[in-house]
Amino acid sequence: MTLFTELRRRKVFRVAAAYAVMAWLLLQVADILLDNFGAPEWVFKSFTVLLVLGFLPAVILAWVFDLTPGGLQRTPDAAPAETGVTADSGMAGREQLTNRVILVGALLIIVVMATERIWFAGRGNALDLPAAAPAAGLAEPDGPPAAADPARSIAVLAFEDLSPEGDQAYFAEGISEELLNLLARSEGFRVAARTSSFKFKGSDADIGEIGQALNVETVLEGSVRKAGDQVRITAQLIEVDSGFHIWSDTYDRRLENIFSVQDEIASAIVRALQLELDVGVETAGRTENVAAYDLYLRGRQLGREPSRAGLLRAIEHFEEALTLDPRFAAAYSGIAEAWVWLEDYGGVPSTEAYPKAEQAARRAIALDPQSAEAHAAMAFVRQRYYNDAVGAARSFERTLELNPNYVTAYNNYGDVLRDMGNLERMIEVHRKAVELDPLSVFMRTRLASKYIDVIRFDAARELLDEVLAEYPDNDYAKEELANLAVAQGRLADAIPEYRLVHFSRPGDPFSAAMIAIVATRLDDRALAGAWIEAARQQGENNRWELLARRPLVERDGDWAAMAELGRVTPGPEGALLRGTAAARAGDWLEARRLLLEALQLDGYDATQPARLSHMRTLTELAWVEQQLGLEDWEDRAAVVEAVVEELRRQGAGSIDENGVSPDYVMARLAAMRGDRAGTLAGLQAVWDARFLSHWFLATDPVLTPWREDPEFIALAEQVRAHAASERAKLAGLEVLP
The missing domain is CATH 3.40.50.10070 (TolB, N-terminal domain)
Structure with a gap:
């Protein structure tokens, strides 16, 4: 008898096949159950090893023993003349059934394995x-x-x-x-x-x-x-x-x-x-201190809520993390970003917030030059403290080079592009932010705000309606709804929306400041004063309070108050206010000096194209230099006209935070040249956009030659009537802080 015949007689092949089928089935079941119960990986591995080790004993037992109707018995040696195995018909039937089960099981394994290799090819497998x-x-x-x-x-x-x-x-x-x-x-x-x-x-x-x-x-x-x-x-x-x-x-x-x-x-x-x-x-630049890391995570969680209290708590956690690991770059980035948001949302004056933000950002970059967060923090500082739009743009580009999916950087880069007057690119990066963060209410409303800037009011409203359908009381959507109302001249509609935001976002002075600005345009000085005070209560001389005070001093023609406002306003905006006040007082040389200082602080380079943020200062400087008899004023005017032409090509509307539109700038330049038709056409364009305030017409000395003109007087009356009509809509509404 051959060895193969003996192995077959002792059913070794059948036991081996049955063992393989059962082991495979057990492994499939164990893989699912152990994974669902969260068992460690070693449990499954150990189970697999045990099944493999059990194969040899099973084969040995199959050689030695046989399962008979009388139970488990030792397999007898084959007779010399035996050439096959005989059994009664019942036993033979059971053996045939067993063979069929084993065969079906083996075929099942083959089919499943083939399916995994062919159908799921390229899809990956945990094994x-x-x-x-x-x-x-x-x-x-x-x-x-x-x-x-x-x-x-x-x-x-x-x-x-x-x-x-x-x-x-x-x-x-x-x-x-x-x-x-x-x-x-x-x-x-x-x-x-x-x-x-x-x-x-x-x-x-x-x-x-x-x-x-x-x-x-x-x-x-x-x-x-x-x-x-x-x-x-x-x-x-x-x-x-x-x-x-x-x-x-x-x-x-x-x-x-x-x-x-x-x-x-x-x-x-x-x-x-x-x-x-x-x-x-x-991951080379991260901390290896678990306690510092835990504090950092707590701080980051708190820092996501744009509230003064949350951001200050976040800074405390970051600083505590740094006591455990002084080289923890991400904690420094967190501190820098928190101070930036405290200036924006927390009412902290920029002169206090930005030096702290800059110090932390520079330290973060020194520790980890590859940190996208650190470069983004430095971009914030360059943009908002130094008014260095070009430097901020470079920092944001570096941020996105390090982390192409850093959605916060896209959002804030859009603001820099707006300041630079690159509105087409601005829309692109905000759309990219929404693409990366499609369910973010904040990113969608920020895109809506940029649609408002380029007078795509229908697109802005459609986007805001989508958000409000999901989140009816969302403060970001309400804020942009109010901004849209202002851009469309629906001043009374804006106040209730801003007021809702004010009470839903404690510590943020923005909405209070915007109501004050709207109230000034409505010629309601008492309401404006009440909301300026509400903005001030969030932090004296914060950015938004200072922004709200400017139109009020312009309305009153109080140039001494404007000069004082300029002294407490940092950066190029402060120098512009002081220069404008000096010009209104007739101190032309001091006005020119201060306006040139404002341009320098705002990164103006005469060899490069001017930016949107330079437009107001260059226009005022042209007026001052004209009064001084300097021929350079026409060159200033030409630079401004180039900025306006580019803005118009990109569809810009009244996008200056201070409410100065390209059309109003062009009206002023026409007035300087004695161009009556150009002046009135520019002012009419501003009025058609419902972005004209009557005190501009009354207090701007550039417009003095046309104040007795019948068309000028009629336009001023339309503006006053609109303000009165909008003011009347507030009757019966709760509008005070």
């Missing part, structure tokens, strides 16, 4: 990836990457907090945001912004819905369970179209190893999606 590297370091994988057709976009959802006390949401979200920011550095790979991705926290939306809403091909989701110094993180990378798990893993670590876990997860995703990203290089 195709190497095991996660140990906490001590990362090992490079052997063989080709798992995905043959890499995805080009991802959304990182907020990791779920599964901690016993349920108080680690900031930590879980911080982990997922760190992964988001890291993946966002991969060139050519789009990462949905945090605001949109985190919108799905706590929702029952499935992966398909999320992928469609965010326009991404893959989604990363996970959970964090933190207890004492132990942390368990689970993560799974899912393909949106198929719902197939490209990769998943669970990590049980001590908290001190949290950074290596983040690196492991990021590296696994990079391999699975074939991204060009060196995780080690990108």
Whole structure:
């Protein structure tokens, strides 16, 4: 008898096949159950090893023993003449059934494996990836990457907090945001912004819905369970179209190893999606102090709420983190950004906020030159403190070079482009911000504000209506709704909206200042004064309070008050106010000196095209130099006209924060040249846009030659009548602070 015949007689082949089928089925069940129960990876690996080790004993037992109707018995040796195996008909039937079951099982394995290799080819598989590297370091994988057709976009959802006390949401979200920011550095790979991705926290939306809403091909989701110094993180990378798990893993670590876990997860995703990203290089500048990192995450969570109290608390956490790790660049970036927002939303004077922001931003860049956040913070400082739009633009471009998916940078870069008069590019970058953060109310309303700037009122209203349909009382949408009403001359409609924003956003003086400006245009001095005081209560001499005071002193023709306002207003705006006040008082030489100073502070370079922010100062300077008999005034006028021509080409409306439109500037230049028709045409264009205030006509000395002109008088009466009509609409409404 041959060995093959003996193996067949002792049913060794049948047992081996049956064992393989059952082991495969058990592994499939274990993979699903252990993953759902969040079991560590070693459990599944150990189970697999046990099944493999059990194969040899099973084969040996099959050789030695046989299952008979009388029970388990030792297999008898074959008789010398035996050439086959005989059995009764019942036993033979059972053997045939067993053979069929084994055959079906084997065919099932073949079919499933073929399906995985053919149908899901290129889609990745958790088993195709190497095991996660140990906490001590990362090992490079052997063989080709798992995905043959890499995805080009991802959304990182907020990791779920599964901690016993349920108080680690900031930590879980911080982990997922760190992964988001890291993946966002991969060139050519789009990462949905945090605001949109985190919108799905706590929702029952499935992966398909999320992928469609965010326009991404893959989604990363996970959970964090933190207890004492132990942390368990689970993560799974899912393909949106198929719902197939490209990769998943669970990590049980001590908290001190949290950074290596983040690196492991990021590296696994990079391999699975074939991204060009060196995780080690990108994380080189971070802290390795877990306590400092925890404080940083707490501070970042607080800093997202644009309130004075929240931002000050955030700074405290960042500073405490720096006591633990003085070289923690991200904490310095957080401090810089917080001070910038405190100037904007918290009523802190710029002379206090920006020096602190600059110091922190410069320190962050010195510690980590590759930090996108640090360069963005420095761009803020250059834009808002030094009025260096060109330098700010370079810093924002560097930020986006380091992190092409940094949505906050796109938003603020748009403001710089607006100041530079590059309105077409401004719209582009705000659209990019919405593309990256499609569910962000803030980004959508910011785009609406830029549509208002270029007189695309229908587009702005459509976008705001979409937001308000989802969030009827959203303060950002209400703010832009009020801005739209002002741009359209519906002054009375704006006040209730601004007032709602004022009470829903404590500490922010913007809405109070805007109501004061609108009230001044309505010729309601008492209402304007009440809201200026409301703005001042958020912080004396804050930017928005100072902005609101300017139209009031212009209305009153109080040039001494304008000069005083200029002394407390920093930067080029302060010098412009002082120069304008000197010009109104007839001190032409002092006025010229101050206006040239304003241009210098605003980065004006006569060899380069002027910017939108230079327009008012150059116009006033042309008037002063004309009074001094200097021929240069025509050159100034020509520069302004070039700015206006470019703005008109791009569809600009009345986009100056101080309410000065290109048409009004052109009317002033025409008046300087003695061009009556040009002056009246320019003023009529401003009035048609409902952006003209009657005190301009009464107090602007450039317009003096036309004050007795019948058409000029008629236009002034129309402006006064409109203000009275809008003022009457406020009757019965609650309009006081």
